[in-house]
Amino acid sequence: MIKANIFRDYDVRAIVPQELDKKGAIRIGQVLVNLFKPKTVAIGHDMRITADEIAGGIAEGIMIQGANVTDLGLISTDMAYFASGKYGYDLALSVSASHNPSEYNGFKVVKKGAIAISGNSGIYDIRDLALSDEKFIPAKKRGILSKRDIYDEFIKHCLSFTNLKKIKPFKVVIDAGNAMAGFIIPKFEKYLPIKVIPLYFKLDGNFPNHIPNPLLPEATSDLKKEVLKKKADFGLAFDGDGDRMYFIDEKGKLVTGTITTAMISEMILRKNKNKTILYNAVTGKIVPQIIKKYGGKGIRVRVGHTLIKEDMRKYKAYFAGEHSGHYYFKENYYADSAFVAMLIALELISEENKTLSEITGKYDIYPSIPETNFEVKDKEKVMKNIEKHYKSKADKIDWLDGVTIWFKDWWANIRPSNTQPLLRLNIEADNNEILIEKENEFTDLIQQLGGKKTKE
Template sequence: MNPSVFKAYDIRGIVPSQINPEFAFLLGRALGQRAKSLGHTQFVIGFDGRHSSPSLAEKLSAGIRDQGIEVINIGMVPTPLVYFHTYANNIGACVAITGSHNPPDYNGFKMMLDGKAIYGESVASLYTEMQALEKQALLAQNAKETTINIIPDYISRIVSDVKLKRPMRIAIDAGNGVGGKVAPELFRALGCEVDTLFCEVDADFPNHHPDPADPHNLEDLIHHVKTTDCELGLAFDGDADRLGVVTKSGEIIWPDRQLILYSQDVLKRVPGATIVFDVKCSRHVGEQIEAAGGKALMWQTGHSLIKQKMKEVDAALGGEMSGHTFFKERWYGFDDGLYTGARLLEIVSASDNPSAILEALPQDQNTPELKVEMQEGQPHALIKVLQEKAVLPTAKRLITIDGIRAEYEDGFGLARASNTTPVLVLRFEGRNEESLRRIKAEFKAMLKEHAGIEVTI
């Protein structure tokens, strides 16, 4: 086993050198052992459309059942449906086998036990548990596996609650990810006329990569929306737990701006609710949440970390710049790009011009995530130095919950260490080009002084 596949929020690696059926079987035994110790009797598993996913699911199930835990196999589905069945039936334990938006030769496992995402040290310790089990005889308890189709239940649950004010025509781009198996049917059931782009599941991703965080991957959707009668475009990542949105004019509405819209809507029904967002989000997110009467709580980046914080503070909503959005109000609090798309349409369907609503959301001059590649371990070491020694002359305060975020009167700058790859992540926002230039210059000077690196930003 390669310890590098045990990431901060999940397990992920290259198939078959790092992730293979033998690995999946051992992982199943380790998760089954943990589930048994917590009193669980059932485990939900589902998998995405990658070539390796069915065989990994088969062996994962065998490992779990070896420990005497019954497996409910919901087949090839988007990751959110794995969470949905687990929460809706109070089962508490699940694994989604998915490579998400990673290249085709990757795969991985997103895991939940006791109703909580497995992350951090809880992922890392699986390595030693699996090593120990490798030397132990099988229990051979061979609990049963039940295979079911939950797609109709999932769609029915959403349609029973989410109501559009009028029919809409939309375009959906699933990037040949597993979201294409559910999205067209769901949005037609909500009353939409749906144009589909790349909704056939194809593990080779022949059209573009299934990652709406990269503007290049939205070009086909933008072109389609601009040249047809579609009002909006929705794009999903490889396992459909993240959403991308484009307007009629071709503007990309990034997830932090979307979160402002969802916050304003939720706060109408839950006055004073806490809403959690990550350190990469625009300063407008916190300002707009508070303006709408909510409590704004900035937290660390990472879908598992946001979910955990939401539970701690009983938040009604959470969101990340990466596109993970977590509705607790009227839903279950997990990240679900499909459900988020439904809630978006519910809000904007009240207008004859949904794009105008979205484009009116506040926005400053900003950069996307800028990544500086470094050696393994270097980004975290650098951040520690910056948190202790850095001086940013015009910043009004520094936030160090995840990297170093400098808040200014007219913008923000962020440097943080990625928890998934050895890169330093930078992001900047300014009220205008002049503000943005000044904030970038301060960060460039800081990185040169404390790391000796020249960055182009």
């Protein structure tokens, strides 16, 4: 079973087994070999209950076609990128559905050097060949399966991004959501002076406590309570495959991806002047202001991990941050890593000698709405009508990623989902009064154009 809808611009995600089963996973493994001609493929997976079915199926298909498979075992997605960059596998896969509910699984795949395979560079080719009637002739010599533990090298690599002597003995509550961070954080603990208070560290692909998506308020409510209860210095929340992270300050407030991007940008530019830093199209304007203040060159780019990795190489960028909690580093093979971001941020917080809320206060000056989704029938038509509505009034309008409307004291971006009939709305303003006014204004306008607000 392979359904066409599981293939997306940045990865593959499916309900198992209704949209992808083991037989389908085997065929996808065969497709990968026929399309990309790898001799060596590394495969790791998260703690999902269908990990053996999907990861094992893909590995089987790859070996049937004659390529060798290295089983990395339980890993975070950023560890697959590390394996690709460090060891030079022709392909590396992380079998995971990130923050999706337990019935989902899928994978991200990169070529040698952690070069992402996206909709523009192969994912839809994988789809088309997998769904075709083409029969694959098994290789005369079956590929070999081996195992490799990369944890020691991965942790050593991550620690190289920070000065451990500068990190203070913070008390930190970490919510792993019964997902990969609960397996990985203990491996860092012996190197760090921090005291970790674990929350939901036991691996459980059924996610009995909450879905591991830090952007959902219900997913961080227990963490916020625990930070306050234990009088912790701050908290950390990770997503399912451990490649995104968010801070919670000592007052129980979520630190946005925009603010964390600004923090890390400042930390990097203090040590490395004149570096190029990328930020995505819906990251708040404090980020380019901080980059400019500390002597960097900021470039605004499209949303999405595969696109940003391409732009990192294109612009020779040193760092990139997204509103979604993904942070990319040149010295991490231009790939994202939540653990590298965590370590850099720990050093910054230590150097400031202030509470996290005091530190983030200097960045948290532009209020914004949470990303809001609207279901629409014709995404392009609605965006064009929004452009038309503001064209004569706006200071500027651009179409870098969806349509962005710029005014002196506020901006809004409306961009389309690549896989669903949704438009995603982000608004930021100079004060709450303007923000509330514009949120109501855009909500009314999109609804008048046939949109319906949704939770998705």
